[in-house]
Amino acid sequence: MRFETPRFKQAAVVALHDERLRTALARSRVGFIGHREAAVEALPEFEQLRDTAAQIKDHVLDHLDYYLQRYEQAVVAAGGKVHWAHSDEEAQRIIVDICRAADAKVITKGKSMVSEEIGLNDALIAAGYEVVETDLGEYIIQLAKEPPSHIVGPALHKTREQVTALFAEHHGRARKETVAELVTEAREMLRDKFFRADVGITGGNFLIAETGTSVIVTNEGNGDLTQTLPRVHIVTSGIERVLPSLDDLPVFLRLLARSATGQDTETYTTLSTGPRRAGDPDGPEEYHVVLVDNGRSQMLGSRFRKMLRCIRCGACMNHCPVYGSVGGHAYGWVYPGPMGAVLTPIYQGLKDSYDLPNACTLNGRCQSVCPVKIPLPEMLRELRHLQHVERMGPRLQRHALAVWRFVASQPWLYRIAEKLATTTLARLGGPKRRVHKLPFAEGWTQSRDLPAPAGSTFLSQVPRSKRA
Amino acid sequence: MSKPPQFGPVDDRPTFLERLFPWKQRVSKKPLYQLGVSRDLILDNIATELSRGPLQPAARAALAERVSHAPRHPRPALNGELAELFIQRITRRAATVQTLTDLSDVPAAVAQHLQTHCLPTHIAVSDPLAALFWPSPIQLHTGAARRNEAVAVSLARLGVAETGSVLLGAGPDTPTTHNFVPDDHIVVLHRQDIVPHLEDAWASLRNHGGMPRAVNLIAGPSRTGDIEQTIQLGAHGPRRLHVLLVG
Amino acid sequence: MTEAPRVGLFATCLMNVFRPNLGHATLHLLELAGCVVEVPTAQTCCGQPAYNSGDFDGTRVLAKQVIRQFERYDYVVGPSGSCMATIRKDYPRLFDDEPDWRRRAEALAAKAHELISFLLDVRGLKLDDVAFDGTATYHDSCSGLRELGVKQQPRELLAMVRGLQLKEMRDPEVCCGFGGTFCVKYPEISTRIVDDKLADIASTGADTVLGGDLGCLMNIAGRAAREGKALRVFHAAEVLAGMADGPGLGGEDAGKGKAG
Ligand code: SF4
Numbered sequence: 001m002r003f004e005t006p007r008f009k010q011a012a013v014v015a016l017h018d019e020r021l022r023t024a025l026a027r028s029r030v031g032f033i034g035h036r037e038a039a040v041e042a043l044p045e046f047e048q049l050r051d052t053a054a055q056i057k058d059h060v061l062d063h064l065d066y067y068l069q070r071y072e073q074a075v076v077a078a079g080g081k082v083h084w085a086h087s088d089e090e091a092q093r094i095i096v097d098i099c100r101a102a103d104a105k106v107i108t109k110g111k112s113m114v115s116e117e118i119g120l121n122d123a124l125i126a127a128g129y130e131v132v133e134t135d136l137g138e139y140i141i142q143l144a145k146e147p148p149s150h151i152v153g154p155a156l157h158k159t160r161e162q163v164t165a166l167f168a169e170h171h172g173r174a175r176k177e178t179v180a181e182l183v184t185e186a187r188e189m190l191r192d193k194f195f196r197a198d199v200g201i202t203g204g205n206f207l208i209a210e211t212g213t214s215v216i217v218t219n220e221g222n223g224d225l226t227q228t229l230p231r232v233h234i235v236t237s238g239i240e241r242v243l244p245s246l247d248d249l250p251v252f253l254r255l256l257a258r259s260a261t262g263q264d265t266e267t268y269t270t271l272s273t274g275p276r277r278a279g280d281p282d283g284p285e286e287y288h289v290v291l292v293d294n295g296r297s298q299m300l301g302s303r304f305r306k307m308l309r310c311i312r313c314g315a316c317m318n319h320c321p322v323y324g325s326v327g328g329h330a331y332g333w334v335y336p337g338p339m340g341a342v343l344t345p346i347y348q349g350l351k352d353s354y355d356l357p358n359a360c361t362l363n364g365r366c367q368s369v370c371p372v373k374i375p376l377p378e379m380l381r382e383l384r385h386l387q388h389v390e391r392m393g394p395r396l397q398r399h400a401l402a403v404w405r406f407v408a409s410q411p412w413l414y415r416i417a418e419k420l421a422t423t424t425l426a427r428l429g430g431p432k433r434r435v436h437k438l439p440f441a442e443g444w445t446q447s448r449d450l451p452a453p454a455g456s457t458f459l460s461q462v463p464r465s466k467r468a
Numbered sequence: 469m470s471k472p473p474q475f476g477p478v479d480d481r482p483t484f485l486e487r488l489f490p491w492k493q494r495v496s497k498k499p500l501y502q503l504g505v506s507r508d509l510i511l512d513n514i515a516t517e518l519s520r521g522p523l524q525p526a527a528r529a530a531l532a533e534r535v536s537h538a539p540r541h542p543r544p545a546l547n548g549e550l551a552e553l554f555i556q557r558i559t560r561r562a563a564t565v566q567t568l569t570d571l572s573d574v575p576a577a578v579a580q581h582l583q584t585h586c587l588p589t590h591i592a593v594s595d596p597l598a599a600l601f602w603p604s605p606i607q608l609h610t611g612a613a614r615r616n617e618a619v620a621v622s623l624a625r626l627g628v629a630e631t632g633s634v635l636l637g638a639g640p641d642t643p644t645t646h647n648f649v650p651d652d653h654i655v656v657l658h659r660q661d662i663v664p665h666l667e668d669a670w671a672s673l674r675n676h677g678g679m680p681r682a683v684n685l686i687a688g689p690s691r692t693g694d695i696e697q698t699i700q701l702g703a704h705g706p707r708r709l710h711v712l713l714v715g
Numbered sequence: 716m717t718e719a720p721r722v723g724l725f726a727t728c729l730m731n732v733f734r735p736n737l738g739h740a741t742l743h744l745l746e747l748a749g750c751v752v753e754v755p756t757a758q759t760c761c762g763q764p765a766y767n768s769g770d771f772d773g774t775r776v777l778a779k780q781v782i783r784q785f786e787r788y789d790y791v792v793g794p795s796g797s798c799m800a801t802i803r804k805d806y807p808r809l810f811d812d813e814p815d816w817r818r819r820a821e822a823l824a825a826k827a828h829e830l831i832s833f834l835l836d837v838r839g840l841k842l843d844d845v846a847f848d849g850t851a852t853y854h855d856s857c858s859g860l861r862e863l864g865v866k867q868q869p870r871e872l873l874a875m876v877r878g879l880q881l882k883e884m885r886d887p888e889v890c891c892g893f894g895g896t897f898c899v900k901y902p903e904i905s906t907r908i909v910d911d912k913l914a915d916i917a918s919t920g921a922d923t924v925l926g927g928d929l930g931c932l933m934n935i936a937g938r939a940a941r942e943g944k945a946l947r948v949f950h951a952a953e954v955l956a957g958m959a960d961g962p963g964l965g966g967e968d969a970g971k972g973k974a975g
Contacts, residue, residue: 009901012901012903012904013903016903016904016907024696027696027697028697031697033886043544044544044545045542045543045544045545048542049541049542052541052542056541059534062518063523063527063531064514064518065511065514065515065518065522065523066523066527066528066531067531067535068510068511068514069511070531070532070535078679078681084506084507084510085506086506086509086510090506134704135694136692136694136695136703136704137692137694140694140695153693153694153697154694155694155695156697158695159696160695160696160698163695179695179696179698179700180700182695183692183695183700183702183703184702186703187702187703187704190704191615194704195615209535210535210536211678211679213679219690219691219692219693219703220690220691220692220694220703220704220705221648221690221703221704221705221706222703222704222705224644224647224648224684224705225648225649225704225705228644228645228648228682229645239510239514244531244534244535244538245534245535245536245537245538246538246670247538247540247541247667247670248538248541249666249670250541250543250665250666250667251541251542253631253666254544261693263561264557264631264632265631265632265633265685265687266687267561267686267687267688267689267690267691267705268684268685268686268687268690268705269633269684269685269687270682270683270684270685271679271682271683271685272681272682273679273680273681273682273683274681275681276681277639277681278640279639279640280638280639280640280643280681281610281611281612281640281643281645282612282613282638282643282644282645283638283644283681283682291510293506293510293513297510297513297514297517298513298517300514300517300518301516301517301518301519302517321889321890321892321908321911322901322904322908324908324911325904325907325908325911326904355901358897358900358901359897359900359901359904360894360897361857361890361892361893361894361895361897361905361908362767362857362894362895362897363857363861363890363894364857364858364861364862365857365861365888365889365890367861368861381766381767381769382769383769384767384768384769385769385770385771386769387769388768388769388770388771389769397896397900401764401765401768401770401773404764404765405765405770405773405776405777408759408760408762408777409759409776409777409780411757411758411759411780414759414760418731418732421732422732425732429966432966433962433966434940434965434966441899442902443898443899443900443902444898444899444902444937446902447902447903447905447906447938447941448906448909448934448937448938448940448941449936449937449940449941449965449966450933450937451733451734451933451936451937451940451964451965451966452733452966453732453733453734453735454735454736456735457731457732457735458726458730458731458734458735458737458738458739459726459731459738459754459756459758461735461738461739462738462742462754462756466742466752466753466754467753467754467755467756468723468753468754468755468756
């Protein structure tokens with residue numbers, strides 16, 4: 001996947017002018033926020049579950065090596081195979097090799113963010129395979145040749161009219177106008193692929209060490225057709241997704257559905273353990289799991305460890321005013337929104353991703369809805385700190401900060417600066433006491449007036465008896 | 469003909485993490501892909517990053533205990549009778565439920581469902597149900613669903629009240645494809661098989677032969693909200709889910 | 716009756732320069748709540764701009780300054796959720812390597828309060844004889860809301876004000892787009908967010924916006940003024956103190972419906 005984050009600012013401005021995007025974002029925001037709130041309200045244990053989930057994740061991360069080995073043992077015992085990929089490239093390689101050994105031609109895929117992260121589609125297509133995304137949203141953006149704009153609703157930015165046009169162009173059938181017709185047409189087109197596929201690739205929302213099970217949740221049932229019909233099933237998953245026991249799973253299922261889509265449960269929750277067994281009439285003959293590290297083990301030892309708790313529910317972006325304004329594509333890489341603003345700099349470098357940690361008001365709503373309580377604002381601030389230490393960012397801003405910091409550390413100087421600011425602004429404000437244009441503060445005055453001060457500071461007005 | 473894979477140019481710039489922790493081992497961009505190498509490297513890395521060596525036997529024993537006996541986590545309080553909660557929740561997700569007094573009532577109920585919805589009478593059923601008396605013109609087959617399968621009738625292992633879902637397990641008699649390929653999925657569930665929480669379902673699986681290859685928890689017909697967040701049923705899986713609750 | 720607590724008034728930067736009226740309102744309310752108030756005149760800034768810019772060293776310098784000036788009081792109180800959250804939540808975190816300062820930071824954090832929650836939760840203030848003529852909506856500023864749990868307190872106190880009618884927005888908890896330096900670094904995004912906020916405000920039919928943080932309020936007022944929207948903007952403390960009779964933050968003629 002292309003990395004466009006260095007152009008965040010320009011992309012954001014373009015996105016802000018896209019009226020269709022604005023409509024789509026407004027619609028999804030209302031839906032996501034409202035549904036989640038209602039679902040959470042209906043479950044009094046929700047807060048308790050969040051605490052528990054964070055604890056379980058931290059425990060797993062502290063003993064990740066152990067649980068991964070236990071998981072591997074259990075997968076092997078069930079007749080499956082585990083592959084370990086240190087980097088994205090190695091993961092691509094492993095998967096291409098499995099497909100080649102299976103003599104595959106058509107590959108179906110369920111929605112998986114890891115697969116986006118490791119650039120799997122491009123690698124498979126380059127290797128000559130026909131790759132079909134089967135999640136409706138993923139399918140739409142595959143046709144449009146676009147990256148996902150949301151980790152749960154990848155085609156959230158597309159309007160119905162756009163989907164109509166896309167389908168008409170690619171399916172060569174009569175134009176379908178209603179959502180029902182569009183869904184039916186996609187269903188028909190993909191049916192054939194499901195049955196023709198040689199390999200089905202899904203993600204793994206959770207891996208269970210106790211039983212060697214991989215878990216996916218979907219609403220469409222596409223993941224199940226993807227993993228049941230072909231001869232070979234490949235699960236791709238980050239190494240951080242393992243849980244000790246089946247009994248840990250419900251905690252996360254309860255949180256995930258409510259946080260992601262505001263439902264009590266997703267429609268399909270599927271636990272897969274190994275390949276087809278003796279006497280089974282269906283199911284894949286081979287079952288592979290590709291465990292992807294790709295920088296995760298290094299994150300474990302950094303101050304960003306808590307980011308590995310993430311279960312990719314999307315709640316943080318649904319509640320983010322910046323995401324809600326510019327949409328997912330402006331972020332320029334696989335992961336958008338607050339979690340992406342943390343992950344992208346870690347993966348792609350602090351400098352190229354300069355804007356992401358900074359384009360945030362630190363309002364904290366993401367953290368307050370995150371089902372595993374990741375302190376996202378704190379991490380974004382931590383990234384800013386690293387950028388500050390490495391002297392990144394616009395020079396003018398850096399120097400202004402340094403000057404301000406010096407002045408603020410000298411009360412007498414601060415008093416002078418204050419007085420200067422107060423009188424100047426008061427004069428600029430005029431009788432209406434509003435400043436329209438201010439050199440060096442165009443960022444403010446290009447779209448806002450600045451209330452003008454009254455003429456003297458509060459501290460200078462404080463009665464003597466109350467001064468200290 | 470498949471071409472050999474083409475990977476992007478090897479990028480030698482240090483990643484951010486490497487600059488942050490220069491003393492740490494470099495994430496190799498070169499394929500390591502040799503059996504076992506990456507595995508051990510990843511496991512070693514994890515231990516190093518956690519600032520500890522490999523786990524000691526005592527610690528491993530404690531973790532093994534954690535795997536086999538997880539602590540009891542919070543579960544949602546369920547107020548009401550299990551079957552009622554189950555019905556209330558699964559119907560909220562657009563499934564339909566019909567209560568029957570006896571398993572022998574299943575064929576008639578299925579026949580009626582076929583008639584109501586003008587469905588073909590050629591249906592797939594899971595083995596244990598094939599032994600029932602099925603009136604003509606219904607014709608059965610067991611085994612995997614065929615590509616154009618219209619209706620399947622499955623026997624659920626359990627129902628879960630908490631989520632309002634049926635639990636089906638893959639096995640020689642119960643094909644997984646029945647759950648996803650047909651347009652109409654009819655599921656037979658015994659009232660006494662409804663358990664309160666997911667944890668109770670796992671316990672039941674553990675006590676009855678362990679994990680099936682596939683466990684499908686199904687909470688309604690297939691749905692999607694991927695176009696303009698408009699909920700539409702029948703995305704890829706069944707358009708209708710009809711539960712026959714027996715007993 | 717216990718002795719009146721000594722309160723150090725934290726004069727936030729924005730208040731000091733842009734809204735002295737809020738300072739007087741704060742003083743008045745604290746005294747009404749039975750406190751002995753002092754205003755250390757050597758105070759500057761809590762350091763939040765540096766902290767949020769990732770300049771942790773700079774923040775420590777300023778934090779030490781604040782700790783020195785305010786640790787002698789029973790409480791330190793300021794009319795801003797975000798400044799007080801910095802003192803309460805962030806200061807202790809800053810001194811992981813300086814145990815001595817960490818102790819002092821924690822001690823200060825424990826007695827640092829945002830004004831409005833302090834008035835109600837700590838001092839149990841009751842108001843009578845305060846009036847405000849208008850329909851207002853209350854914007855929950857993010858730091859106060861999420862870090863300090865300020866939500867019900869302003870509403871409870873405002874309910875004691877005669878003539879004031881409070882109408883809630885559809886989503887009062889969403890950020891207004893201010894975000895400190897964010898609003899000048901990413902003005903286009905910030906403007907979109909504040910426009911969404913203004914639309915939500917407009918849908919309530921309220922003629923006045925109240926809040927607990929000047930940064931947000933200046934952002935809302937500044938955008939409304941530029942767009943020629945009739946809107947009076949006050950800090951809630953100004954209303955509670957009965958000192959919201961002058962022009963609001965939008966300027967002289969804001970709220971009278973004339974374009975700026
Ligand atoms: S960071 Fe939290 S809220 Fe965001 S996707 Fe991950 S788990 Fe969900």
